[in-house]
Amino acid sequence: MIKTISSLRKSLALPIHLHIRTLQTFSKYNAQAASAVEEREKLFYQNEEYADMDWDNLGFALTPADYMYVMKCSKDGDFTKGELTRFGNIELSPSAGAIYEGTKAYRKDNGKLLLFRPDHNAVRMQHGAERMLMPSPSVDQFVDAVKQTAFANKRWVPPSGKGSLYIRPLLMGTGPVLGLGPAPEYTFIVYASPVGNYFKEGVAALNLYVEEEHARAAPGGSGGVKSITNYAPVLKALSRAKSLGYSDVLYLDSVKKKYLEEASACNVFVVKVNIHYL
Numbered sequence: 001m002i003k004t005i006s007s008l009r010k011s012l013a014l015p016i017h018l019h020i021r022t023l024q025t026f027s028k029y030n031a032q033a034a035s036a037v038e039e040r041e042k043l044f045y046q047n048e049e050y051a052d053m054d055w056d057n058l059g060f061a062l063t064p065a066d067y068m069y070v071m072k073c074s075k076d077g078d079f080t081k082g083e084l085t086r087f088g089n090i091e092l093s094p095s096a097g098a099i100y101e102g103t104k105a106y107r108k109d110n111g112k113l114l115l116f117r118p119d120h121n122a123v124r125m126q127h128g129a130e131r132m133l134m135p136s137p138s139v140d141q142f143v144d145a146v147k148q149t150a151f152a153n154k155r156w157v158p159p160s161g162k163g164s165l166y167i168r169p170l171l172m173g174t175g176p177v178l179g180l181g182p183a184p185e186y187t188f189i190v191y192a193s194p195v196g197n198y199f200k201e202g203v204a205a206l207n208l209y210v211e212e213e214h215a216r217a218a219p220g221g222s223g224g225v226k227s228i229t230n231y232a233p234v235l236k237a238l239s240r241a242k243s244l245g246y247s248d249v250l251y252l253d254s255v256k257k258k259y260l261e262e263a264s265a266c267n268v269f270v271v272k273v274n275i276h277y278l
Contacts (some may be wrong), residue, residue, distance in 0.1 A: 064087040064176075065087060066086065066087060067084045067085065067086060067087060068084070068085060068086075068087045069082050069083070069084055069085075070082055070083060070084075070085055070090070071083075094170065094189050094191045098170055098171055098172030098173070098227065098228060099125060099128045099129055099132060099134065099170070099171045099172070099225065099226065099227045100125075100168055100169060100170045100171070100226060100227070100228075101121040101122075101124060101125050101168070101169040101170075101226060102121075102166065102167070102168055102226075103115065103116055103117075103118050103121045103146060103166075103167050103169075104116055104164040104165060104166055104167060104195075105150040105157055105164060105165040105167060105192075106157070106160070106164050106165075107157045107158065107159060107160050108160060109160045113150055113151070113154065113157060115146065115147065115150060118142065118143045118146045118147075118167075119139050119142075119143055121142070121146075121169065122137070122138075122139040122142035122143060123139065124226060125137075125142065125169065125171060125226070126139075127224070127225075128224075128225035128226055128227060129171060131222055131224070131225050132222070132225060132227065133182050134171060134173065134182065134183075134186060135186055136171060136188075137171075137188050142169065145169065145188070145190045146167055146169060146190060148190075149167055149190040149191070149192055150165060150167060150192065153165060153192045156192065156193075156194045157194065158194050158196075162196075163194060163195055163196040163197075164194070164195060165192050165193070165194055165195075166192065166193050166194070166195040167190060167191075167192045168190065168191055168192070168193070169188070169189070169190045170188070170189045170190070170191070171186060171187075171188050171189075172186065172187055172189075173185070173186050174186060174187040198265065198266075199247055199248070200247075201247060206247040206248060207245070207246050207247050208246060208247060208248055208249065208250040208263065209237075209240075209241035209244065209246040209248070209249050209250065210249075210250050210252065211237050211241070211249045211250065211251050211252065212252060212257060213237070214233070214234075214236065214237045214251070215251065215252075215253075215254035216234065216251035216254075216261050216262055216264075217230075217251075217254065217261065217262075218254040218255075219254070219255070231264075231265075234249065234251075234264040237249050237251075237264070238264045248263045248264050248265065248266075249263060249264050250262075250263055250268065251263070251264075
């Protein structure tokens, strides 16, 4: 205890101008910190006790408050430090999910481009949109958008036999809505990306895992709709299958668990005694 007091006295025995400088620096940083906190409070907290609202006639509809909290998460599951920001639109990649289609543009040996029946994709999108209570482009609008996107990105179409230009038409609700109901606005987007074979095995046979626990689709559900709500539920089973060395998952029917239905990302064709089954 005596040694401690002695050491303390020695530290206090510094020249008085050094103590004053230290106190001035400390006061400066305290003032800066206090100013930053004050500015943040001015930014995020209003002086009014209540917002200017008709509280007696408050329904369940979107009335944006002042601020929202935004925090991003990477695919490894780690969230970054979030922050408060003014309520407003957010940036969203065109490749985010909703109702979507997938078609391809191929390059012939003579350099011309081929599209694989985009009108059928248009009809399927209309079917899915009707199920999800969404408007959809007409077949002509859809096909025209696909053609424009393909030709605008012609230099990204691989040489013949090297792959294809994958074209992704996307339909999503982009208008503000809070309750359970259709969005007041929708956006149709078409983007493209050059691709090779979907499976790493290429055209070789696939090693499929027969899933007996999780169902791919159920009667009365939305299994016939090409939307993110249809594909997201397969990710758990697919991840498990791939961890065991399989290429994909082969699902059974949801009722009797004995009839083949489809894989995670494609249909299944069976050939038996020269008879083709779909």
